[in-house]
Structure formats: structure tokens, C-alpha cells
Amino acid sequence: MRLFGTGDTAHQTSASSMSYEHPSAPIPVVGPGIGETLRVPIGDTGIEVFPLILGAAEFGWNVDLETSHAILDRYVEFGGNAVHTADGFSGGRSEHIIGQWLRSRRQLRDVVLGVRVGSHADNPGLGATNLVRAVEGSLTRLGVERIDILYLDATLDQSTNLEDTLATAEWLRGAGKINVLGAFRFAPERLVEARILASAGYPRIEVLDEPYNLIRRDAFEGDLRLVAGAQNLAVTPSHALEHGFLSGRHRSKALISQGVRGEQLRERLNRRGIRILRALDQIATDLQAPVAAVSIAWLLAQRTIAAPIVNTFAMQHVEELMQGAGISLTRTQIAELTRAGN
Template sequence: MTQLLVESASSGPAEPRMRRIGVSDLRVFPLAMSGNVFGWTAGSETTESILDAYAAAGGNFIDTADSYAAGRSEIMIGNWMRDRRNRAEMVVATKIGKNADNLGLRARTITRAVNASLERLQTSHIDLLYLHIDDADVAFDETLLAVDELIRVGKVRYFGGSDHTGNRLIEARIASALIGVAPMVALQNQYHLLHRTEYEGDLAHVVDRQGLGFMPRFALASGFLTGKYRTRADLALSSRGHEASRYLSRRGLRVLAALDTVAAAHGTSVATIALAWLLTKPRVVAPVASASRPEQVAELVASATVRLSRQQVTELDRVSAR
């Protein structure tokens, strides 16, 4: 079970510890830097500055997808690793299945998508490959055999699922055992203080039973859990406000108020505490969060060193419960 970052009483920052992804030998910083804005709202210079700030803070886990900005996110990350000569120090995760040129998870599509990602990333291998969709139109046998071949030739080290249900994870594990191929080691699904039931039910049980590493996506609820959206006027000020609007409710404001209290006690930001809460949960390895500016990186990576008291975790659990 992933060690919980909780103490009986509030204390000062601790040194971040690398966390192991499932049964793999991948050890990562407890905050994955998302590349979902690279090539979209963040240009080349901003992307490089964000990644520089993340690496300077000890970060080594970069999360992207072949569909982010139609592949430009991977290109920018690849250029940065080439220029910094730090590929060996980074754990690179990317996702396939949604790129317009390689939709779905047919065997030939998987192979083509991975080769394209390797070229854009300018690397010989992907550390963690996610199936970005659960393609029910393709038998797991076909998908798993294709991924296993990529693992055997060294183009992929490990793989996992994204937005898969507990039942589908069980089906995949059974299929991988029957045909004798590598199983999933990780899962990335939505999970945060305002979206708890999907993970905390049967899915968390399956993740635990299979020993998967869990990476919460949308960890800051489309920016709502940064605390910058508290009124309808706040939503109107941002181009991404419409994405956070679903959380502007009595429950959402109640959660922000509780986060304000805990953040004040630690002398840190609301976003830091929201991410630190995730790191107290079983099997959570590294929340996935994005920064649109380099100065935002500090409050994201600070979540790896904040130790919440049990009372604080309990209160955040209580106010965020439906």
C-alpha cells in the first residue's frame, strides 16, 4: 500500500520521497507535471520554463498524450529533454488512442501510434504507456498482445489504463494472465475532492487488489481547487472558467473554505492542500496537474512535502462528502 502522507499533528515540510508505480521499477516524484497545455495555451518558451522549474524542484515525472495539441505537447517535451540532455533522469508517460491519426486500440494502430510518439519525443522508449481510452470494440487480447510486443522490443517499459472501470480492469488482468503477457501496472482516472465516488468505490478495491499505481487526473478540478473561482464573475475572467463552473456550488464553496483553513495553518496555497489530500489516499502515487506559467509550479510540487494531520484529512473528507 502506498505510504500515507499523514501525521497525528500538523508539522513543517518534509523531504519529498520518490514513489514506486505499482509493481514496476519506476520511481517518481509525487506530482506528475501534465503536458496538456503544452502547445496549446503554453508556447515553447513557457513550456521550457515550466519544465525547468519542475525539474529544479526535483520533479522527474512528465505526463502527456499523443492527442494533446495534436502531438505538439510531445514535440515540446522531446525538444526540452534533448536540449537539457536529461532524458535518462525523466520518467515519461504518454497516452494513445485519441489522436486523430491513430484512433482506437487496434494492434496496428497501437504500433503506429507508439512509433509516432517515440519520434515526437525523440526517445527510444516510453516509460509508461497509457491506453487513453477503453476501446470496447477491440478484444483485450489484441490490444494486450500489441502492447506486449512493444514491451518485448524495448519501445515501452510498462503500461496502464486510463478511464477504465473496475470490471474492465479485472477483464484485462484475466486476459493478460490467459495469454501470458505483461499486465497493467497503473491507472489514471479522474479523482479529486469534488469527484470522489468514481474512485473510492469498487475501483479503488480493484486497484488495490491488482497492486496498481493510481495517478489522479484533473486533480485540481479544472482549476476550481486552486481557489481562483469563487463567484460567477471569477468564472467570466478566465477562458477555462466554463470548465470549473460545474463545481461552483454550496458544496464546492464549502470545500474551498475548508481548504482555506488548512492552507492557512500550513502557510501554503489552496492548490497545494488539495493535492496533498490526494497523496494521503491509498494507492495514489502522483496526482497529475498542469501549470500554465512557471511561477505556478512551486505550489504544485509543494504538495509533496506538506504533511496533513489526521484531523485535517478527516475534515476535508467530511466537507467534500456528498
Template sequence: MTETAHTVSVRTPLSVPTTAQTATIVDPVPAERRPLGLEGRRVLPVGLSGRPFGWTLDAAGSDAVLDAFLAAGGDLIDTADAYAGGRSEIILGNWMRSRRARDRMVVATKVGTGADHPGVGARAITAAVHDSLRRLRTDRLDLLVLHVDDPETDFEETLLAVDELIRAGSVLGFGVAAHPGMRLIEARIACAQLGVAPMLAVQPVYNLLHRRDWEQGIAPIAAAQRLAVMPRYSLAGGVLAGSAPAARRRLLGRGSARAEHEVLSAVDQIATEADATMAAVAMAWLLSRPDVVAPVASASTTDEVIDLVSATRLRLTRRQLGMLDRASQPFA
């Protein structure tokens, strides 16, 4: 293995099967499913992002990725009304209809940044949800996620609108994606005062290269509220999977290229030891963190889907977790 100051070689272990091979494999140790807060529902502890659908993946490529995810036992799909201008939801909806897979999936969609219905006011949320339901070709969203925090909008207005959708059965539960800790506290108090449905989940930006905002500012509050944590940007845009160009890794490092290199080196070393991929190691670290239910990540190929799902069965040792924690301390 050859390394420079800013690059880490990436291996593809021979023991990692292709997607075609996995179709003939029955895993003797199925991954333990985790509760998302929705009544009676547990999910495979990794979510598939719909961000590439209709953007970097056409319908056929998206269908292949979704087929692989379903075949591997995956059920949590995370999308947004803003992804590819709504095309992500359309592709997902068509796929679920053609595969008759709606009841097997847990669909989370984010609203608030779509061009047609921006913001989290009552009118915008209601219209956005109805449009998402139409594009997804379904009668309910399992999880509605507020994509943005808008301090200019009264929280009571937002929460009452969401509660009305929940009472109507159009939404089963809700969470937030970009709210700081104090806003989570405000939301909790407002929900109690109004007697509306409580928040169930939070989707922070959280990974080995982005720890500080979550761990120091929001995690204790989310834990106190028993929120299901669904980290997004789990692989730092592919950096932690070893798939992003060196120039992009340096840019994401924002002056911390050496510290970032240490993280990537630790991930790569552990991947070698565990005969796994870097993506699986990075996701497995997240799954070891308190209250994390299902990290969300994108996949552009069927084999990348298998990499993500394999993280649910990868058990890192205490020493390996310590290596990752120490290497990523500059970002904590």
C-alpha cells in the same frame, strides 16, 4: 478574508518562495519517492501534465515550467498524443534533448484519442507509439497509457499489441485512464491467460470534488491488482487551486454549489493553517489516499510548479484530513 456564497478568497502566503529563490534552497527533508511499478524506478510523488504545452503555453513558457519542475526534483511527465495535436510531445522531446534530461525523466504518454491513430486496436496503438517516440525524440516510453476504453475492440488484440511493444523495448510498462472496474478485471484475466505483461497503473479522474466514481467503483479493484494510482484532473481544472472563475466553479458544481463551497472553504482554511497554497493542500489530500503514487496536475508558471511540488512535503494532520473528508462527502 471575505467570502460570498460561491467564492473563496485566495492567498499567496509570504513564506512560499518564488521559483528564483528555490534555486538557492536545499530542502533538508527531501520528499519520499514512490514506486510506479517500473523496475528500479521511484518518482517524486507528483506528476506534471503536458496538456498546456503547445496549447496555452508556447515552447519558451513550457521550457520554463519544465526547467522549474526538474530543478525541484520532479521527474514524472504525463502527456498524450492528442495534446495540442502532438505539439505537447514535440515540445517535451525538444526540451529533454536540449537539457540532456531524458534519463532523468519518467515519461508517460496516452494514446487512443489522437486524430491520426484513434482507438486501441493493434494497428492504431503501434502506429501511435511510433509517432510518439519520434515526437518525443526518444527510443522508449516509460509508461504507455490507454487513453480510452473501447469495448468494440477485443481486449486480447490490445494487450498483445502492447506486449509486443514492451518486448521490443519501445514501451517499459502500461496502464489505463478511462476503464471502469469490470474492464480492469477483464484486463487482468486476459493478461494472465495470454501470458503478457500485466497492467501497472491507472489514471482516474479523482480529486476532492470527484470522489464517487473512483472510490465506490474502481479503487477496490485497483487495490487488489496493486496498480499504481496516478490521479488526473487533480485540481479539478484549477477549481481546487482557487484559480477558476466563480461561474466555472458553479458549473462544475452541477447543482451542488453549496457543497462545493464547503470544500473550497475547508481547503482555504487548512492552507491558512499550514501556510501553504490551496493547490498544495488539495494535492496533499490525494497523496494521503490509499495506493496513490503521484497525482498529475498542470502548471502554467514556474511558481505554480513550486506549489505542486510543495505538496510532496506537506503533511496534513489527522484533523485536517478529517475536515477535508467531511467537506467532500457529498462528492463521495
């Protein structure tokens, strides 16, 4: 991410040059800057981020501007440095809110900014014209000159010629508008096609976002994970807490609110979902850590996972989420959680 008129992104010191030792216990939730030295590489891109990326899907929808800024401040205060949004989140309001936050805090030049494009109603899909318009729109709303990781969202567009999309991405990168290319909802075959095109000189897809968590596993575990591993893609899975279900806060169908989100949560309160929550409860008790943090720790223990994308509704939730990056689960604990979801 590069703010208008501020120059290049500040160099990030690699974790290997630090004397900091990764803790085996949860990150303390007392005092600022606890996680500033916790960084993981995003594949071979040279980008390093805190092991949890703050998602902004709720900004401008269920979370107002003031609360959104408080969440962002808290995340950075505890060492976070990566924010993820999309042109389709709240019709672009999420990007506006982040842009206002960036402009009001000029010192945050080293925030890694990931943006998913292709789902905005005005510029849907991954065709050349819409892709350029989508990136320009996101840059304007965010008030930045460059997007660090541009995720190509294939949800609405599985038919556009991938060669045309990558050629457009090549132009965008040459113009300094994007840095690294990522993919969202790409089938394994499409990733293989993209790698073949990359060998012919087109930009390489280096980051993959596929919804993945303890309860939503089928789409990723299989060919997609094999391809991601073979291509050394950095996987930054979204929906890390399954709309909040894996935080352990929603356990009664009667107490869950109405609407789309409520229906999603109620669907998870079945035998399998309750079995997973019980396994999380036991390990959370053993570790004296929040259930949400244990859910994040399980994700980080999975091969190919670099940093989950996690959305939150409240500032007080940020601290417990970030503890997940400081928990080292034993092999037995990982196996128990995995087995509970089978």
C-alpha cells in the same frame, strides 16, 4: 524514457537507501533540488518518481513553447522527475514541445516519461494497427526510443478485444518501445479481465489513471479503488486540481473567462464547491501553505494513490504545487476535507 543514441535510463537510487527524512512541513520554495530525494514507487515496476507528476495537457494549447520549457525546467530544478503527456494533447504539439526540451537538455536521461495513447485523431482507439502507429508517432514527436509508462486510453474505444490490445503491447515491449503498461478510463470489469489475461502470459497493467480529486470522487471511490487496491495498481490520477478550481484561484463566476474551461469552473462554484474551498482555506491558513498544495496533500493521503498528475499554466505555480508532496495532513484535517466534499 530513453533518448535516441543515449543508452538505457540511468539507475534511480531508491528512497529507502537515502538518509533524507520526509518533512512534515511544506517543501521550502528556496533554492534548487529540494525534492530530489522525495521518491515514491510506481507499484512493483521498479520505477520511482517524485510524488507529483507534471502534466503537459496545456503545452501547445494554452501555454507556448517558451513557457512550457520554463515550467519543465522549474519542475526539475525542485526535484521533479516525471512528465505525463498524450498523443491527443494539442494534436501532438505537447509531445513536440517535450521532445524539444529533452533534446536541448541531454543530461535529463532519468526523466520518467508517461504517454497516453488512443485519442489522437489520426490513430484513435486501441486496435492493433492504430496502437502501433500511435506509439511510433509519439516516439517520433518526443525523440525517444522508449516510453516508460504507456497509458492505454479507453475513452474512445470500449469495444476492441482486450486480448488483441495486450498482445500488441507485448510486441511493443519486446521491441523495446515501451516499458510499463498503464490504463486510462478502464472500468473495474476491464481491469479484472486484463489481470486474467496477464495470468495467461500477457503484459500486466500496473498503473491506473482515473480523474480523481476532492470534488470529483464518485467514479474512483468504489469498485475501481477496490480493484486497484486488490491488484496493487499504482494510481496516478489526472485532473488533480479539477481544471484549476482546487487551486482556490477561481471564486467568482463573473471573473471566470468564457469557453469550455470557464464553463467547467463555473459549474464547480456551487454550494458543495464553495464548502470545499472554505475547508481548504482553513487548513491552508493553519499550515501556512497554498490551497493547491493542500489539495494535492489530500490526494496523496488517499490509499492506492502514488502520484497525482497536475497540469499548470505558469512557472510560478510549480513551486506551490510541489509543496503538496511535503505536507502531512492530520487525520482530522483529512476527515474535514473529505466531509466537505460529501
